Structures are given as C-alpha cells and as structure tokens.
Amino acid sequence: MLEISVPFHCKLKTMVRCRKFFVSITAILTLVGLKIYFDIMDELPIFSELPPTPSEPLRNPLLILEPLQGQEDVSMDTLHDMANKLRRLLVTSDSYWNTNEQHLLDSKDTRAWTCKTPKEPLKDLATYPEPLQLFLQHGGCREYHLIIDQPDKCSHNRTFLLLAIKSSPQNFAQRQAVRSSWGTERSYGGLYVRLVFLLGVAPGQDLSSLIWYENGQSHDLLQWDFLDTFFNLTLKDQLFLGWARLRCPEARYILKGDDDVFVRTSEIVQELTLLGGHQNQALYMGHVVSSAKPFRDPRSKYYIPHSYYAGSYPPYAGGGGYVFSGALTPWLYLVAHFVTPFPIDDVYTGMCFMALGMKPTGHPGFRTFEIPVRQKYPCCSKKHLLLVHKKNPQEILQMWNKLRDHVQHS
Ligand SMILES: *[C@@H]1O[C@H](CO)[C@@H](O)[C@H](O)[C@H]1NC(C)=O
Ligand SMILES: *[C@@H]1O[C@H](CO)[C@@H](O)[C@H](O)[C@H]1NC(C)=O
Numbered sequence: 001m002l003e004i005s006v007p008f009h010c011k012l013k014t015m016v017r018c019r020k021f022f023v024s025i026t027a028i029l030t031l032v033g034l035k036i037y038f039d040i041m042d043e044l045p046i047f048s049e050l051p052p053t054p055s056e057p058l059r060n061p062l063l064i065l066e067p068l069q070g071q072e073d074v075s076m077d078t079l080h081d082m083a084n085k086l087r088r089l090l091v092t093s094d095s096y097w098n099t100n101e102q103h104l105l106d107s108k109d110t111r112a113w114t115c116k117t118p119k120e121p122l123k124d125l126a127t128y129p130e131p132l133q134l135f136l137q138h139g140g141c142r143e144y145h146l147i148i149d150q151p152d153k154c155s156h157n158r159t160f161l162l163l164a165i166k167s168s169p170q171n172f173a174q175r176q177a178v179r180s181s182w183g184t185e186r187s188y189g190g191l192y193v194r195l196v197f198l199l200g201v202a203p204g205q206d207l208s209s210l211i212w213y214e215n216g217q218s219h220d221l222l223q224w225d226f227l228d229t230f231f232n233l234t235l236k237d238q239l240f241l242g243w244a245r246l247r248c249p250e251a252r253y254i255l256k257g258d259d260d261v262f263v264r265t266s267e268i269v270q271e272l273t274l275l276g277g278h279q280n281q282a283l284y285m286g287h288v289v290s291s292a293k294p295f296r297d298p299r300s301k302y303y304i305p306h307s308y309y310a311g312s313y314p315p316y317a318g319g320g321g322y323v324f325s326g327a328l329t330p331w332l333y334l335v336a337h338f339v340t341p342f343p344i345d346d347v348y349t350g351m352c353f354m355a356l357g358m359k360p361t362g363h364p365g366f367r368t369f370e371i372p373v374r375q376k377y378p379c380c381s382k383k384h385l386l387l388v389h390k391k392n393p394q395e396i397l398q399m400w401n402k403l404r405d406h407v408q409h410s
Helices: 012-043 061-068 072-088 096-107 130-138 172-179 208-218 230-247 265-274 326-338 345-355 393-409
Strands: 146-148 159-166 186-188 191-201 221-227 253-258 284-289 316-325
Touching (some): 072 096, 130 230, 172 393, 191 265, 221 230, 230 253, 230 326, 253 326, 284 345, 316 326, 326 345
Parallel strands (some): 159 191, 159 253
Antiparallel strands (some): 146 221, 186 191, 253 316
16 A cells, blocks of 8 residues: 555545645645746747837938948948937036047048057046056057958858857957857857957967967867057957958847857747848847946946046947847948947947837747846746856756757657
8 A cells, every 4th residue: 555644634534624734745746746837937049029119219320331332431420420320328528538539520531440549548547447547548440450360250051140259368268168068150040140359369378379279170160460458349340340340241130249158040040030120130139238427436347437438338248148230240340440349249239229220029939137037037937048148168068958858859
C-alpha cells in the first residue's frame, strides 16, 4: 500500500476534520504544476507580438532625405534645418556644450567634428576628471586610420541584420562567446545576419598580433587607430557609421550592442520582419531612457560637470543594445556635423536621432539596465526577452545551450 505521511490526527476515520489539509495539498500541487508549466513556457522561444506603438506618430526623416541621396550640399542644408529640432533640447546657458551647439545651429557651421583643438578652451578644464579633459582635447576628431577592415562583410546576399558589437581589444573571451552563440553569421530563413566587433587599440598594451590572429580565424573585427576608452565610445560610433555607410549600405537593420549582452537573434529577426510600412525605414528601438539628467557626482563614471553641459538628456535607447534602420546610417553620420560631440555614446546617439526628428521606440524585450525585473516590467514575462545585458562569457554560452536544447526538443 502507498504510504503517505499525514499528520497523526489525520487517520481515515477523522478525514472530514482534515479537509483543510487535503485542500492545501491540492492547492500546493496545482501551484507546483502551474509553476512547471510557466517555466516551460518561459523558456520556449516565442515569437512575441509587435513592439508597442509609439505615442507620437513616427515621423519618417527618410521621406525628406531620400530624394537628396547623392547631393551632399543640398542635403547639408536640409540636415541643418532638421538639426534645429535640437533647439528643443538646448538650455540657454554658458555651459561649454550648450554654447557650442547654439553656435553650430545659428551659423550653419558644419564643423562639429574637427581635429582642430577648440579655440576657447574651458576656464575650469583643469578641474575636470582626466577622461573628460582628454575627450575635450581630442574629442572632435573622427579621422582615424582603419587598421583592420572587413571590405566584403556585406557583399554577398543582402544583409538583413548587421550585429555591430562594441568590444575592447582584451575581451577575447567575450567575443568568442558571442560569435559561437547568438552572434553566429547565418541565414534565418533567408534573412542574413552578419557580425562585426568594433575595436580601438588597447591603452598601454600591444595586443596587435593576437588581434590579427583572431581576425584571421574569424574575419569579424573592425579596428581603428584610437585609444579604446570609455569616453572614446562616441568616436567609435561615428567611425562605425562612416564604415557602414560605405561597406554595408544595404543592411536593413543594425543592432548596436555591447559584448556582454545576450540576444535572442531569431526572435529579433522575427520581430523585425513583422514591422510594416514606414516603421522599418525609420526604426530606433530599445530600452528607452527618457528625461535623464547628467550625473553631477564627480565620483560617477558618467560625471558631467554643469559648466560642461546644462539641461537634461534627450530620450535615448540604452547603449547596451538597440536596433535601428540601416537606411538611416548615412544620415546619422552626416547630421552629426551639427551635433557637438558628447562623451557618453548612447546619449549622443539620442541627440543625433533627435536632430533627425526621431525619438526612440521602447520595447520591453530590451533589458539593458540592471533594474529589478518585477518593479519595472510588471507586464512581461521572460518569453518577451530579446536582449539582456551584463552577462559573462560562460553565462552567454549557457543561455545559448539552454535555448538550443529547447528548440531541438520542441
Ligand atoms: C548566399 O546565398 C546562397 C543561397 O541563397 C548561399 O548558398 C550562400 O552561402 C550565401 N552566401 C553567403 C556569403 O552567406
Ligand atoms: C581617444 O583616442 C585618441 C586617439 O588615440 C586619444 O588621443 C584620446 O586621448 C582618447 N580619448 C580619451 C577620452 O581617452
């Protein structure tokens, strides 16, 4: 006979009194069953629904800009007019960035990015943290030699999604984890995914022979001759846009991300194919940060002094990972002529999109910040995840294997 341990007062003849006990057991079993069910559901790759529609109708800058393709002079005038949208962001102030930007917008000067050092150096520059000082001394130059190129990256079969992953030279393991898991170059039902890692040179270390060896195996590195530091990430973005507009102009979408994110590539591809009409031409989607203010604490990595920048930031997609339309690449690169360089890369990207008249579209599947999940997203279970941040190489590989096992067994 089956032996079930029941409280001693629960002998069969007194069963009625123990109804409560059995009700609880049933409830617990049901809950356990449900939990198992949801765990399974959560892990299955699910083609979730469309991203939420933006509250404002999305303007499509391409309707204005596309006819100007190839006529750079005319385009620059048009771009200047568009960039005036940045005035919404500008706080009148004698802060360095604000006055510079005011000047650029007033004068139609197309020299936001120039290798010349600024004429009027900041009065209190010496009080700034060293990275910010370095940024201000060299921050406007975007002419750096490309050491490692991938000229044929996009030359066969139209690229549907280009994965452009910001990495640092010493992050060999991160790159290997990405390329052997979610970043593998392949076709998803005829839609091609390509991968490049974006690198500068390591400060204080010569890793060039290792980097050349790695690239000989993987053919997915882009490396420029500038120091790969945190405050040079905006520069990295600019150099990448310059590269992409020449080498990969046909890419439908670009996913810009860090090398410590995990991406459910097939789900992102699937979602992108569902985007209709103007949305696919003018997409800027990710985890939206709206009305953020500069960090004013000098101990923060993101510290921005008031004398450098006044006001809040434009809405932007968190730099850990976001997606945008490839068609916007040349326009983002060009409109940056009218946007004063800013050292925090995702904020700068938000400024450039704003200069094109675009705001980011939020998507709950992009988790680029370490925020307690339940607090921030009461609506969404794990099945909606498209991208998560802050994963080490082991975790990336584990997550990938788990996902693959589920696909194979379902
Ligand atoms: C291009 O597509 C063809 C078939 O459609 C495939 O055989 C070939 O491997 C693809 N080329 C690349 C570089 O992916
Ligand atoms: C960015 O790279 C340039 C070129 O290597 C370097 O001179 C500059 O100091 C770097 N900037 C920062 C903020 O590290």
